[in-house]
Amino acid sequence: MAIVLFNKKIKDDIYMLKLKGKFEGKEGQFYMLKPKNTFLSKPISIHDIDKEGITFLYQVKGEGTKYFSTLKEGMEVDLFGPRGNGFDIENIDKDVTVIGGGIGTAPLYYLIKQIKNKYPSKYIRVYLGFTKEDYLVDEFKKIADEVIVDVGGIITHQVDFTKDDKYFACGPDIMMKSAYDLASKEGHDVIVSLENRMACAVGACLGCNVRTSGGNRKVCKDGPVFKGSEVY
Amino acid sequence: MDRLKVDFLGKEFSNPLVAASGTFGFGREYSEFFDVSEIGGVCSKGLTLKPQPGNSGNRLWEAPSGVINSIGLENPGVRSFLIKDLPYMNKLGTRVIVNFGAHSTEDFLEGIELLNKEELDFIELNISCPNVKEGGMAFCMDNKSAYDITKAVKEKSVHPIIVKLSPNAPSIVDVAIAVQDAGADAVSLTNTFLAMAIDINKKKPVFDNVYAGLSGSAIKPIALRMVHQVAKEIEIPILSYGGVSNYMDALEFIMAGATLVGVGSAIFADPTVMIDIKKDLEEYLIRNNIESISELIGIV
Numbered sequence: 001m002a003i004v005l006f007n008k009k010i011k012d013d014i015y016m017l018k019l020k021g022k023f024e025g026k027e028g029q030f031y032m033l034k035p036k037n038t039f040l041s042k043p044i045s046i047h048d049i050d051k052e053g054i055t056f057l058y059q060v061k062g063e064g065t066k067y068f069s070t071l072k073e074g075m076e077v078d079l080f081g082p083r084g085n086g087f088d089i090e091n092i093d094k095d096v097t098v099i100g101g102g103i104g105t106a107p108l109y110y111l112i113k114q115i116k117n118k119y120p121s122k123y124i125r126v127y128l129g130f131t132k133e134d135y136l137v138d139e140f141k142k143i144a145d146e147v148i149v150d151v152g153g154i155i156t157h158q159v160d161f162t163k164d165d166k167y168f169a170c171g172p173d174i175m176m177k178s179a180y181d182l183a184s185k186e187g188h189d190v191i192v193s194l195e196n197r198m199a200c201a202v203g204a205c206l207g208c209n210v211r212t213s214g215g216n217r218k219v220c221k222d223g224p225v226f227k228g229s230e231v232y
Numbered sequence: 233m234d235r236l237k238v239d240f241l242g243k244e245f246s247n248p249l250v251a252a253s254g255t256f257g258f259g260r261e262y263s264e265f266f267d268v269s270e271i272g273g274v275c276s277k278g279l280t281l282k283p284q285p286g287n288s289g290n291r292l293w294e295a296p297s298g299v300i301n302s303i304g305l306e307n308p309g310v311r312s313f314l315i316k317d318l319p320y321m322n323k324l325g326t327r328v329i330v331n332f333g334a335h336s337t338e339d340f341l342e343g344i345e346l347l348n349k350e351e352l353d354f355i356e357l358n359i360s361c362p363n364v365k366e367g368g369m370a371f372c373m374d375n376k377s378a379y380d381i382t383k384a385v386k387e388k389s390v391h392p393i394i395v396k397l398s399p400n401a402p403s404i405v406d407v408a409i410a411v412q413d414a415g416a417d418a419v420s421l422t423n424t425f426l427a428m429a430i431d432i433n434k435k436k437p438v439f440d441n442v443y444a445g446l447s448g449s450a451i452k453p454i455a456l457r458m459v460h461q462v463a464k465e466i467e468i469p470i471l472s473y474g475g476v477s478n479y480m481d482a483l484e485f486i487m488a489g490a491t492l493v494g495v496g497s498a499i500f501a502d503p504t505v506m507i508d509i510k511k512d513l514e515e516y517l518i519r520n521n522i523e524s525i526s527e528l529i530g531i532v
Binding site: 038039078080199204205211216 | 257262277290292449497501
């Protein structure tokens with residue numbers, strides 16, 4: 001259980017929720033947050049962690065996230081985590097390209113922040129694609145070296161995949177697949193973070209499994225982060 | 233804690249709570265949340281003779297007060313289980329129930345033969361998975377098929393057999409009587425309820441298999457009614473399943489006639505819910521001056 005520090009509307013159906021306390025979690029991991037009006041908890045990726053608490057960026061899509069959008073300062077939220085493998089940012093010896101689409105940008109903020117902390121000299125290019133309106137672009141500009149934004153188009157078409165960078169992507173499946181297809185033509189893999197419906201989030205129920213080149217994998221436990229070459 | 237002890241087919245359970253098949257893996261995943269020896273028993277993920285990749289497409293869909301699943305019995309197969317998972321389960325310090333299903337009598341008997349060589353407490357014979365033909369649901373839809381497979385398995389098995397029944401059979405009571413007549417040591421009920429969801433944006437069924445299994449609080453009152461009806465007609469003990477999410481639900485099933493109470497999908501939202509249920513059951517017994525929970529079995 002944690003106390004809500006704030007829950008604010010960022011744009012349309014995009015909200016930012018911050019919970020008070022000392023939270024663990026690495027970039028790309030997620031927590032299971034329990035809405036009062038649903039049977040199952042909902043996986044929400046870590047957007048940021050600081051001394052005050054943990055921040056989640058989420059889009060209202062169903063009954064659970066609709067409930068989250070009604071949370072007010074001081075209210076309680078049941079949650080457990082962190083879950084999942086997270087991004088591996090050990091031994092990055094190249095510059096970094098990060099591609100995000102819509103609410104898929106949520107875990108990328110913490111990823112970029114951590115990479116910049118660990119490798120201050122690495123150049124970080126960020127491509128953010130949105131369907132209707134952008135959000136939090138200024139926040140990304142504070143932590144990345146370059147931020148390219150596209151609204152209404154196809155963000156992966158703007159990415160220069162000839163660069164010998166380390167590539168990360170999170171967003172709609174079609175966007176991540178496109179990123180992988182384009183990157184692989186230039187000989188690069190793309191590290192992607194998948195989304196799926198979950199029940200247990202601990203690897204017991206097999207409800208979130210995806211087929212990969214190495215057989216079935218649990219998005220909640222083996223993922224959500226996979227190599228693009230494993231899943232596409 | 234002696235108040236919670238129950239006897240099931242001559243074996244003592246430290247408490248009546250059993251983690252339901254398919255919600256608890258082989259016990260590993262929840263060991264990081266609590267000491268699994270604290271619960272009465274663990275039922276393995278549903279096994280088949282050969283490994284199964286499980287179903288394609290959506291496997292989960294939330295329903296009002298429940299969840300519909302179409303996992304499709306993804307599992308490593310009995311042989312891999314015996315090497316990699318059963319030894320682990322046997323060290324959990326709790327009663328071990330192995331859930332096993334098949335789509336043919338031959339596969340059932342071959343699996344039973346493999347299990348005969350192993351140490352375990354009970355086999356839960358899955359003749360009721362709604363999601364794949366390998367789940368053997370055909371075996372529980374009519375009394376004669378259920379009788380025949382139970383009799384064949386009983387003749388071969390050295391382990392006690394709990395037959396898991398489907399709420400989708402025309403009469404679960406008749407099937408329960410049939411498997412008792414065939415020699416089943418116990419029955420468990422219910423498996424999930426055949427259900428459906430439609431994606432109104434895609435205008436298509438949510439699941440590739442169209443129909444899938446509903447579990448959770450939504451099914452509790454119906455499963456409770458079925459346990460009550462079955463308990464009135466059979467002599468062998470019952471392991472109940474059906475949307476238990478707190479100690480009151482568990483008590484209802486016990487009063488309706490269950491000796492053991494399975495907890496399943498409630499674990500998803502709260503990984504330590506079984507520990508809470510156990511504590512609350514104990515407090516209820518103390519509060520009501522009841523020496524043993526066994527006194528409550530089937531009193532309604």
